[in-house]
Amino acid sequence: MEKFVLSDRDFFEREPDIVAKELLGKILVRTINKKRISGIIVETESYFGEDDPASRAYKRKSERFYNKMISTPGHLLVYMVHNNYLLNIISHKKGKAGAVLIRAVEPVEGIEEMIKGRGKPQERDLTSGPGKLTKSFYIDKNFDGYDIIEGKEIFIEDRTNLKFDIESSRRIGVKRDLEENYRFYIKNNPFVSKISKNIF
DNA sequence: ACACTGATTAACT
DNA sequence: GTTAATCAGTGTG
Numbered sequence: 001m002e003k004f005v006l007s008d009r010d011f012f013e014r015e016p017d018i019v020a021k022e023l024l025g026k027i028l029v030r031t032i033n034k035k036r037i038s039g040i041i042v043e044t045e046s047y048f049g050e051d052d053p054a055s056r057a058y059k060r061k062s063e064r065f066y067n068k069m070i071s072t073p074g075h076l077l078v079y080m081v082h083n084n085y086l087l088n089i090i091s092h093k094k095g096k097a098g099a100v101l102i103r104a105v106e107p108v109e110g111i112e113e114m115i116k117g118r119g120k121p122q123e124r125d126l127t128s129g130p131g132k133l134t135k136s137f138y139i140d141k142n143f144d145g146y147d148i149i150e151g152k153e154i155f156i157e158d159r160t161n162l163k164f165d166i167e168s169s170r171r172i173g174v175k176r177d178l179e180e181n182y183r184f185y186i187k188n189n190p191f192v193s194k195i196s197k198n199i200f
Numbered sequence: 201a202c203a204c205t206g207a208t209t210a211a212c213t
Numbered sequence: 214g215t216t217a218a219t220c221a222g223t224g225t226g
Contacts, residue, residue: 045207047207054207055207056207061224062222062223062224064222064223064224065223079207079221079222080206080220080221080222081205081206081207081208081221081222082205082206082207082208082209082218082219082220083208083209083218083219083220083221084207084208084209086207086208088207101207103207125210129208129209130207130208131208131209132208132209141221171207172207172208173206173207173208174207175206193208
């Protein structure tokens with residue numbers, strides 16, 4: 001049915017908002033010492049290139065970020081904000097810039113490992129935010145540029161027949177957002193970072 | 201070498 | 214709902 005398969009790089013060679021929506025319900029997997037840490041992706045945001053004021057590629061103000069965001073789709077972009085690492089996947093059509101931010105996952109495997117990485121928070125707080133989930137998944141700057149198509153330590157798995165509704169809202173924590181909703185999340189999922197009403 | 205900036209979080213009221 | 218903490222990354226000089 002679906003033309004684009006998650007295991008192919010093509011999947012990420014599309015507009016970031018399309019990719020962001022289709023990543024919902026997929027499984028983010030981290031292998032560490034042959035153990036699996038994994039979770040269902042429940043919340044994403046899409047960022048664009050030179051014309052997106054919230055993007056770090058905006059107006060090529062940072063040539064460094066611009067170059068990362070036009071690099072090969074399917075590679076990771078990991079960087080720090082407010083002392084938290086944020087996990088993005090480079091996603092764009094050829095010649096454009098773009099990325100999808102993974103904002104929250106629902107823990108599936110390796111919950112003990114997550115707790116070790118984060119201290120001892122409530123289970124809901126393990127991965128219900130972009131900075132929280134990178135800590136629980138042991139993801140840091142070393143994974144910047146990592147290829148999740150070929151990679152064995154971080155990759156994304158498909159899952160059969162998971163049913164859910166998708167909601168959208170404005171992006172969170174953004175000063176000057178675009179006029180459309182570029183945040184996507186699974187309706188009524190308790191691991192979504194923040195419940196917010198749609199703004200049209 | 202220095203100054204500024206958050207795509208956040210936790211801890212408040 | 215609001216706000217302070219906190220520091221690596223980035224650009225500029």
